[in-house]
Amino acid sequence: MSPLLxxxxxxxxxxxxxxxxxxxxxxxxxxxxxTLARGEILAIMGETSSGKSTLAKIVAGVETPSSGxxxxxxxxxxxxxxxxxxxxxxxxxxDSDASLNRQLTxxxxxxEPLRFNTDLVATERRRRIREVLQRVGLLAEHAEFFPxxxxxxxxxxxxxxxxxxxxxxxxxxxxxxxALDPSVRAQIINLLLDLQQDMGISYIFVSHSAEIVKxxxxxxxxxxxxxxxxxxxxxxxxxAPTDDYxxxxxxxxxxxxxxxxxxxxEQ
Amino acid sequence: MLNTNLYYQERNPSPTxxxxxxxxxxLAAMIALSFLALGLLVMLFSPWLAPYDANQQxxxxxxxxxxxxxxxxxxxxxxxxxxxxxxxxxxxxxMRYSLGYPLVIVLVAAIVGITIGAFAxxxxxLRASALNHLLDVLLSIPSLLLALVVIAILGPGLENAxxxxxxxxxxxxxxxxxxxxxxxWNKDYVIASRLNGCPTxxxxxRVIMPNITPMIVMQITSALSIAILDIAALGFLGLGVQAPxxxxxxxLARSLDQVYLSPWSMxxxxxxxxxxxxxxxxxxDSLRTAIKERTEN
Amino acid sequence: MYLLDIRNxxxxxxxxxxxxxxxxxxxxxxxxxxEIHSVVGESGSGxxxxxxxxxxxxxxxxxVTADRLWWxxxxxxxxxxxxxxxxxxxxxxxxFQNPNSYLxxxxxxxxxxxxxxxxGDVRGTFLRRRVDRRTRVKRLLHRxxxxxxxxxxxxxxxxxxxxxxxxxxxxxxxxxxxxxLIADEPTTAMESSTRGQIYKLLAxxxxxxxxxxxxxxxxxxxxxxxSQHVTMLYCGQLxxxxxxxxxxxxxxxxxxxxxxxxxMQRLDDLPHKSRxxxxxxxxxxxxxxxxxxxxGPRCPKARKECVQVPRVSKHEQHSFHCHFPLAExxx
Numbered sequence: 001m002s003p004l005l006x007x008x009x010x011x012x013x014x015x016x017x018x019x020x021x022x023x024x025x026x027x028x029x030x031x032x033x034x035t036l037a038r039g040e041i042l043a044i045m046g047e048t049s050s051g052k053s054t055l056a057k058i059v060a061g062v063e064t065p066s067s068g069x070x071x072x073x074x075x076x077x078x079x080x081x082x083x084x085x086x087x088x089x090x091x092x093x094x095d096s097d098a099s100l101n102r103q104l105t106x107x108x109x110x111x112e113p114l115r116f117n118t119d120l121v122a123t124e125r126r127r128r129i130r131e132v133l134q135r136v137g138l139l140a141e142h143a144e145f146f147p148x149x150x151x152x153x154x155x156x157x158x159x160x161x162x163x164x165x166x167x168x169x170x171x172x173x174x175x176x177x178x179a180l181d182p183s184v185r186a187q188i189i190n191l192l193l194d195l196q197q198d199m200g201i202s203y204i205f206v207s208h209s210a211e212i213v214k215x216x217x218x219x220x221x222x223x224x225x226x227x228x229x230x231x232x233x234x235x236x237x238x239x240a241p242t243d244d245y246x247x248x249x250x251x252x253x254x255x256x257x258x259x260x261x262x263x264x265x266e267q
Numbered sequence: 268m269l270n271t272n273l274y275y276q277e278r279n280p281s282p283t284x285x286x287x288x289x290x291x292x293x294l295a296a297m298i299a300l301s302f303l304a305l306g307l308l309v310m311l312f313s314p315w316l317a318p319y320d321a322n323q324q325x326x327x328x329x330x331x332x333x334x335x336x337x338x339x340x341x342x343x344x345x346x347x348x349x350x351x352x353x354x355x356x357x358x359x360x361x362m363r364y365s366l367g368y369p370l371v372i373v374l375v376a377a378i379v380g381i382t383i384g385a386f387a388x389x390x391x392x393l394r395a396s397a398l399n400h401l402l403d404v405l406l407s408i409p410s411l412l413l414a415l416v417v418i419a420i421l422g423p424g425l426e427n428a429x430x431x432x433x434x435x436x437x438x439x440x441x442x443x444x445x446x447x448x449x450x451x452w453n454k455d456y457v458i459a460s461r462l463n464g465c466p467t468x469x470x471x472x473r474v475i476m477p478n479i480t481p482m483i484v485m486q487i488t489s490a491l492s493i494a495i496l497d498i499a500a501l502g503f504l505g506l507g508v509q510a511p512x513x514x515x516x517x518x519l520a521r522s523l524d525q526v527y528l529s530p531w532s533m534x535x536x537x538x539x540x541x542x543x544x545x546x547x548x549x550x551x552d553s554l555r556t557a558i559k560e561r562t563e564n
Numbered sequence: 565m566y567l568l569d570i571r572n573x574x575x576x577x578x579x580x581x582x583x584x585x586x587x588x589x590x591x592x593x594x595x596x597x598x599e600i601h602s603v604v605g606e607s608g609s610g611x612x613x614x615x616x617x618x619x620x621x622x623x624x625x626x627x628v629t630a631d632r633l634w635w636x637x638x639x640x641x642x643x644x645x646x647x648x649x650x651x652x653x654x655x656x657x658x659x660f661q662n663p664n665s666y667l668x669x670x671x672x673x674x675x676x677x678x679x680x681x682x683x684g685d686v687r688g689t690f691l692r693r694r695v696d697r698r699t700r701v702k703r704l705l706h707r708x709x710x711x712x713x714x715x716x717x718x719x720x721x722x723x724x725x726x727x728x729x730x731x732x733x734x735x736x737x738x739x740x741x742x743x744x745l746i747a748d749e750p751t752t753a754m755e756s757s758t759r760g761q762i763y764k765l766l767a768x769x770x771x772x773x774x775x776x777x778x779x780x781x782x783x784x785x786x787x788x789x790x791s792q793h794v795t796m797l798y799c800g801q802l803x804x805x806x807x808x809x810x811x812x813x814x815x816x817x818x819x820x821x822x823x824x825x826x827x828m829q830r831l832d833d834l835p836h837k838s839r840x841x842x843x844x845x846x847x848x849x850x851x852x853x854x855x856x857x858x859x860g861p862r863c864p865k866a867r868k869e870c871v872q873v874p875r876v877s878k879h880e881q882h883s884f885h886c887h888f889p890l891a892e893x894x895x
Contacts, residue, residue: 041837047755048726062458083464091462099455102282103477113463146281151846152607162459179752181606182783182826183862186842193837208755216837235836251757 002074003035004202005059005089005170010068012054012226028054029226032068036219038169039196041203043213043234045249046223053174055223056206060091060172072169083117090163094175096155100147106133106158107143113165128165136161136191153184157191164195172204177212189216210250214238222246282561286481289557296553299546306543310362318344318353321360321513325351330529348518348532349525357513358539364425364502364514366543369494372433376494377487380440385471387441388448399445405438411497418506428507432497436490443486447479481558488551492544499540515540567743567776568595568618571632575613575622575800579850587626587850588613588800589858589873592883595793597743598774600767602787602808604823605797608847611780614797615746618778619656620648636743657737658746661753663729667721673732674717677701680739708735709765727758731765738769745769746778751786763788784812784820785827793881796820799848799858801873806882816882816889818865819843857885 010032013025029051036042046052057063059070061082070077072088093099101109107129114125130140136157147155156176163171173192177185193216195201207213213220213234220237222230222245230237230246241247280288290296309316325347332339333346333354340346345354387398405413410432417431451457452475460474501507502516510517515536522533575588588610595601605611613622620640622628633640635651643651660666668676678697685700686693705713708731721729730750737745747766751759767790770777779788787794787808794811796803796819804817815821825841834840845862854860856871863870869887876883879892 061462082462086462086464091459093455093459095455099459101456101460101474101478103480104473105281109460112460112465112469116464116466116469148282148285149849149851151849153846159459162463181847182785182823183606183843184846186826186840190839190842193839208753210756215834215840248757249755251755251760 004038004040004073005036006071007032007034007059008069008071009033010055010058010065010070012051012058012063013066027226029058029065032226032228034221034228034231036170036202036204039200039202040218041196041205041216042219042221043217044204044206044221044223045208045210045213047245047249050223051226052206052223054226056091056172056174056204059170059204060089060174061085062091086113086117086168087166088168089170089172090166090168092156092159092163092171092173092176094179096152096159096176097147099159100155102147104146105143106145106147106150110143110158110162110165113162117166129161132161132165133158135164135195137187152181153187156180156184156188160188160191160195164199164201167199168201170202170204172206174206175208177205178207178209185212192216208249214250222249283477283480285561286554286557289560290553293553293556295549296557299549299553302542302546303550306362306366306546309359310366313359313362317356317359319356321357322352322511323356325353327351330525330532332529333531333535345535346529346531348522349529354532354535357518358515358536361513361515361518361536361539364508364512365495365499365516365540368425368429369432369491369498372429372494372498373436373487373490376433376436376490377440377483380437381444381483383437384441384444385448387445389452389467389471398441402438402442402445406442410435410439410493411500414497414501415506418501423506423509425508425512428498428501431501432494435497436494439490440486443482444479447482448475451475451478481554485551485554485558488547488554492547492551495540495544495547565637566594566634567597567636568593568778569632569634570594570618570630573614573617573628573630573633575610575617575626575628577623577626583851585850585853586800588617591797591800591802592805592876593795595744595776595778598770598776599793600770600777600779600788600791601793601795602779602781602791603795603797604781604784604787606782606847608799608850609797610800611782611797612748613800615658615748615778615780618744618746619652619658620645654740655743656746657740657742657744658748659730659733659737659750661749663726663733664721664724667729667733669721672718672720673724674698674701677704677717677732677735677739680736682740704735704739705732707769708732708738709761710735726754727761730754730758730762734762734765734769738773738775741773742775744776744778746780748780749782750779752782759786763790783827784823796823799853801858802885803859804882804884804886806884810882814892816877816879816884816892817886818863818888818890819859820884821890822864857887 010029011027012029013027015025032055044052044055054063058065064079077085110129110132111125114120114128120128129143133140133142138154138157138161142150142154150158177188180188189212192203196203205213205217217234220230220232220234221228224245230242237246238250241250328340328343328347329351330349331343331347334341334344343353343355345358347353387395413435414428414431417434418427421427421430457470457474460470465474498507499514499516502514503520505520508514508517510521518536519533522529526533570591570593572590572592573588574586574590576584576586579585591614593614603611603614616622617628630641635655640648640651678701681697681700681704686696688696701717702713705716710716710728710731716724716728716732724732751762754762766777766779767788769775777788779791781787784794791808793806794808795805796817798819803819804811804815811820812824815824822841822843843862848854848858856873857863860866860870865888867888874885874887876885877889
């Protein structure tokens with residue numbers, strides 16, 4: 001079976017422009033190739049400015065690659081063709097607050113993808129929005145809300161609702177978990193895992209939190225200076241990190257766990 | 268959690284409503300706003316409100332001081348000028364020139380400027396930077412001076428003054444709208460909408476526009492005060508509205524030589540101009556404060 | 565005597581709807597000299613506000629009331645704003661989540677550190693002072709564990725990795741030897757290995773300079789391992805406070821208990837991709853603060869008594885505010 005997502009030889013160069021002089025090329029990503037199977041969770045890890053965020057943005061379509069292709073289901077994704085892309089790949093942003101339009105109600109914002117990508121009439125769209133809002137653990141009435149009336153966790157749920165409205169096969173989440181409050185984070189992780197079971201979505205997570213990655217990811221892609229240094233199953237990588245850089249990324253701090261475990265043993 | 272719609276609606280003000288709440292909590296802003304509304308009404312109904320025709324001369328009532336002074340006359344509440352024209356009628360009728368024309372000017376300038384600015388905001392590269400540098404040059408010249416240059420080319424007169432002021436105001440709108448479009452374009456919520464597959468017109472009109480509307484309203488108020496002052500200044504210099512039209516700036520210029528004999532004929536139009544510009548500026552300033560308060564909360 | 569002694573600190577503000585809301589509701593905090601105290605709270609818990617109240621940077625339109633806000637035995641509330649600033653400036657320092665946002669991008673690290681050194685410390689004649697200042701900057705960098713002082717002093721903030729940048733900001737904060745360092749989520753956006761380094765540094769500085777550290781964090785899993793005391797806040801109310809071991813091993817408040825179970829470090833114990841334990845519901849917004857115990861609507865043990873604010877229960881140093889505390893462990 002062919003993989004769901006296939007990224008081939010992806011590179012991204014930025015041009016640092018000095019006035020009138022030809023710019024200097026800076027490579028953010030070079031020669032990235034990987035595949036993602038249906039229902040898999042891929043975590044992208046790497047130190048700051050290793051290009052992990054850029055990679056997620058290119059896959060999601062926010063930025064265009066300098067060279068290389070992305071194939072989904074054997075179909076090549078065209079640059080700037082957002083309608084084609086949003087049927088298969090959607091994105092959840094890091095800052096749910098900034099990714100929602102303050103001036104539109106939740107319902108109006110969720111209507112956008114349906115309005116421009118489906119043939120549904122207004123009443124059907126409204127029904128679909130209500131369904132999806134309930135699916136992500138909100139109330140149908142939240143469609144009338146403006147974003148500023150919602151708590152952070154609820155905003156993140158709206159962002160997820162927006163991502164799954166069109167029933168995509170891949171959802172890209174750029175650091176969407178680590179900055180959340182613990183209780184909200186656990187809720188959102190549960191929600192994402194539930195959605196995966198029900199809808200068979202594949203996720204691409206960008207994360208710096210080794211704990212979360214270890215818990216949810218099937219495979220890990222490690223980047224350094226815009227190049228892939230490792231692409232492996234999670235368990236295998238955690239058991240035997242192949243070099244220092246990877247080991248450093250995968251450190252999980254465990255003093256609470258140690259303390260609680262120790263205490264449990266003493267009992 | 269409660270589940271009735273009623274409960275939510277009451278507690279869910281839109282950002283614009285929030286802005287209005289902050290704005291209306293400010294007493295000075297509300298006073299200024301009601302003055303402006305009053306001025307607008309007076310302007311619209313000036314033919315019926317003015318007691319006399321603006322240019323009607325009363326030969327037996329030359330230079331009568333306002334009615335509250337000893338030699339005043341109740342027929343002429345604000346007195347008359349040196350050729351016996353009723354000042355109240357002239358000020359009321361003059362509103363059409365001093366408030367009406369600036370309003371039209373700002374409206375036209377805003378529509379043209381916002382359209383150009385919006386398109387400039389989403390283009391990149393040579394065209395955008397060429398426009399930007401051209402605008403910077405235009406903006407570095409004081410608006411009145413620029414209007415004078417235009418008038419020097421077109422010749423004095425009401426129409427030319429209006430055209431000149433409109434042309435002068437457009438770059439300001441283009442500049443600020445272009446900058447805010449540019450800033451908003453790369454924000455997460457616009458990117459999210461773009462990934463939703465929204466066409467560009469939708470992004471511009473429904474996604475970005477509501478978010479920069481307060482900024483545009485603020486720009487309009489500052490443009491309005493500039494337009495009022497410029498029209499008055501051009502009238503004062505004799506380059507804009509021509510006598511005997513009762514434009515406030517022209518009235519000021521005409522009464523200049525009578526300032527010792529009948530100071531009221533100069534002070535009253537001056538006061539009217541002052542109050543009008545003050546109100547416009549207070550409204551604009553309070554709007555700025557309200558926006559700031561809203562973002563802080 | 566406590567270095568910092570806060571009793572029943574409340575901060576009240578007017579919400580956008582015109583309602584009076586207590587964003588901090590009778591919070592107690594006691595910090596000994598030289599101890600590391602962690603304040604744990606989710607967003608909206610008022611943990612950053614607590615720090616600002618200690619430093620005296622509270623929006624003047626908010627009302628601050630406290631039975632006691634003592635610093636070193638001095639009542640901070642009775643001081644004039646100017647005296648208050650002097651005390652904060654001399655004895656306290658603060659570091660934030662993102663060091664690059666408050667390091668000056670236009671001057672080198674060396675220049676900024678040199679500025680941070682109090683003028684009184686620098687000795688010698690005019691020419692000697694420059695050299696002395698430079699050696700002090702070097703020593704400061706060594707003290708925060710930066711070995712390559714030459715390279716770092718010449719670089720601009722954006723050239724530093726986030727770990728180094730945070731170390732530099734700590735160096736700036738401790739340059740005038742404060743008695744209290746408030747660290748507001750200094751490691752939230754960092755990988756665990758970098759976090760570990762920063763925490764080791766803070767613990768060592770606290771030990772060597774007899775400096776108290778007030779660490780503010782949102783996850784009980786990311787407190788400094790060496791911290792002696794932990795205080796749990798939720799929506800401006802104090803949930804539980806006490807020695808770290810007591811809090812971790814025998815939490816009495818349901819909130820602390822679920823926070824410990826939700827902590828990312830406990831993920832290891834769960835099967836891969838299994839559902840995580842969590843608290844239901846979401847953190848209430850300012851407009852919809854519940855009455856009584858604010859955890860009420862989300863608390864697994866809530867009953868009707870919880871509409872009253874619970875009284876404090878105390879067990880030695882360990883205090884908690886709950887009507888139905890978890891059972892005490894005898895061991």
